Amino acid sequence: MLHPRVKEVTERVIERSQKTRHAYLDRIEKAKKQTRVRAGLGCGNIAHVMAACTSDDKARLKADEQPNLAIINSYNDMLSAHVPYKEYPDLIKQIAQKYDATAQVAGGVPAMCDGVTQGRDGMELSLFSRDVIAMSTAVALSHDVFDGVFCLGVCDKIVPGLLIGALSFGHLPVYFLPAGPMQSGIPNKEKARVRQKFAQGLVSREELLEAESASYHSAGTCTFYGTANSNQMLMEIMGLHLPGSSFINPYTELRDGLTGNAVERMLQQLVDSKDANCLADVVSEKTVINGLVGLLATGGSTNHAIHLVAMAKAAGVQITWKDMADLSEVVPLLARIYPNGSADVNHFQAAGGMGFLMRELRDAGFLHNDVKTIVGEGLDAYTQEPVLATDANLIITDSNGPSKVKWIPVPEKSLDEEVLRPVNNPFSKQGGLQLLTGNLGKAVIKVSAVLEEHRVVSAPAKVFSSQGALQEAFTNGELNQDFIAVLKEQGPKAKGMPELHKLTPVMATLQDQGFKVAIVTDGRMSGASGKVPAAIHLAPEAVEGGVIAKIREGDLITLDAPAGVLKVHVSDEELANREAQLTQPEMTYGTGRELFAGFRNIVSSADLGASAFGIEE
Structure with a gap:
């Protein structure tokens, strides 16, 4: 049943x-x-369809049988x-x-x-x-x-x-x-280890490229x-x-x-x-x-x-x-x-x-x-x-x-229960996705790869408007503390919602060092991310009036995946009085981005599919 x-x-x-x-x-x-498709075509139309076909295929298309x-x-x-x-x-x-x-x-x-x-x-x-x-x-x-x-x-x-x-x-x-x-190439754990070592400056670019090439080979x-x-x-x-x-x-x-x-x-x-x-x-x-x-x-x-x-x-x-x-x-x-x-x-x-x-x-x-x-x-x-x-x-x-x-x-039993299990012996009784709601809006988090001890983080905000700014802060030693990285102006209307996978080695390194860290963003993480708790696809996004644009450095934020809560500990009155800080100018030129300005203008929010297509009724 x-x-x-x-x-x-x-x-x-x-x-x-x-x-x-x-x-x-x-x-x-x-x-x-x-009318059946080719039966309704004129002679000129069908001639274009089969112009480059072999003689046998032309005969088949003419017969239309x-x-x-x-x-x-x-x-x-x-x-x-x-x-x-x-x-x-x-x-x-x-x-x-x-x-x-x-x-x-x-x-x-x-x-x-x-x-x-x-x-x-x-x-x-x-x-x-x-x-x-x-x-x-x-x-x-x-x-x-x-x-x-x-x-x-x-x-x-x-x-x-x-x-x-x-x-x-x-x-x-x-x-x-x-x-x-x-x-299969090198083990994925080894690839992730080398990425984190590179983020810490402990291995060379040549060693990183060798590991990546052994994975994607x-x-x-x-x-x-x-x-x-x-x-x-x-x-x-x-x-x-x-x-x-x-x-x-x-x-x-x-x-x-x-x-x-x-x-x-x-x-x-x-x-x-x-x-x-x-x-x-x-x-x-x-x-x-x-x-x-x-x-x-x-x-x-x-x-x-x-x-x-x-x-x-x-x-x-x-x-x-x-x-x-x-x-x-x-x-x-x-x-x-x-x-x-x-x-x-x-x-x-x-x-x-x-x-x-x-x-x-x-x-x-x-x-x-x-x-x-x-x-x-x-x-x-x-x-x-x-x-x-x-x-x-x-x-x-x-x-x-x-x-x-x-x-x-298929086999009656899994041949490796470290990889695939039956329903009566799951890795978890719940699936890997959680909806987060609160005064910041709504977001999703993938918890299947996040250890239980990392699924609740309450820490001060550090606010960024680009991946590069966060990576630079890490390189300069400014992130050695508990914090929630707030990365705004990454949504579909702002800049097409780019993936932010470059943040994974940086944040994972800090987490491994014992700091309580998390990410809140109106952008996307990679489909392969997950070790660090990340509230992603936040809607409404910053450029659509989302509260994420009103978060200030040091604001206390709670990301509680089990409870489905995402909130900034600032009163509704103060949030209403704050001005949105939109520091990232819209990127419209270079690498073809200017051709997609129309998409950015009409795209729906992430929770509606981030689509340029509407629903016909």
Whole structure:
């Protein structure tokens, strides 16, 4: 039976979303009833569609009898996570030909890396790139000549952007195809140790670069559990990946086999059984709740306190931070993956992976089983894991094509309970996210990686308007005390809400030295942060009249994660009389930032998804 809290939250989300969800589904129904895409094209239109195709594909497109599949690709050869996508289009096209169907790269979307732009001006474009990706996806699909869609994306803003854009074409079946994580490098604890040593000036830049390069060393997703791998978990638990496909390494037989199997499945559904679930049916209120549960049970990225709100909104579903916090009170923490533990996603996969996690959560009543997925109805298929097979009667039989794949039940027990645990023996009885409220507004904190003794901090404020200023104060020895770092003017309207991950080694060093420290900011931390308590995504932000702009040096602040409290110990009367101190001029020039002034003007607050898109009713 469904857990009472999951049922309660789901019911209020459904009630809250009635108007917007109805409006969305109404648009999708109208799209379904329109003339089949290519049948309505004029000769000039279809000539443009197939101008560069092979003669065989031209014949198929002219006949208009078999599906034409869209590929939306985030491939580039600078970012490791997206490098494997170079080969995907050719593989998809080869399999499509076996069905006498066609596939085309409909468009590309940008894929920027927060790991490259951390602490740099380019980070101010990062969050907004999500909405650019959504629009790019819509532009690619607007040609209206496709019967199904494959979205190729991995990292932070790419997957949310692809899903937001694809939901505008929710009448089509849409599969997300993962690229997989790179093989494990040096242990994450060692990487973190070297970073802290460098922050203290105890190791050289050469030693730091050597450690970083040993961690990020080959094609594939970074192996820590940040936003990129949280994306992969989300797409699987929401039924948009093939079961068990999220964390299979690239350039392996199984990885290629899964990609091939996904194409075969979509074509079977479109051509043979004609039972392909469209994206709008897969992404429902219950699907979104399943995604939230997955994030909490794995200690996923805090960035999804923003992204999942925006993704849900694109499907007409309205969720709030309170929904997340209420679920977090009852959802058990079943995984410990760096930074919430020492293991990486490859260890998580080896211990039992997504199949074990989803079986445990579903059987304990934390997941809705009455949902649609890309492979059918319910989550039974997602309690299995893929392996290479030798069965002669499997779909893929061409020895020159993808490897054969079959699914088997996941292990009954976790193979490593230091990484992945059953519901009856969780790492914590509560999830990893907490809503904080008080006279500063509302914020979220990720507590799954914060030790219990650090979850309550009451200390004087030290106020900064940039990461650089805090780092300089640390270098000058001005932070050797208990304090709460207040970093303001970092929100979406101020400067695009850059991540503040550069602060992690500095603050972690001070915490390790015995000082009680914490962070309060209207900006973001990295999806991989967590050791130091951080009240992030504070809304309202400083430039929208947030109280954070009225905090003065030395004001006593309390961050109490267990109680859900964030407050500055200043009277309401005094706060009302204080002038906001906005010292950081708006950054509008350089590194393309001036092109995003329009986004900064219209973007919503963090709790509403920090989105440039409104809700249509």
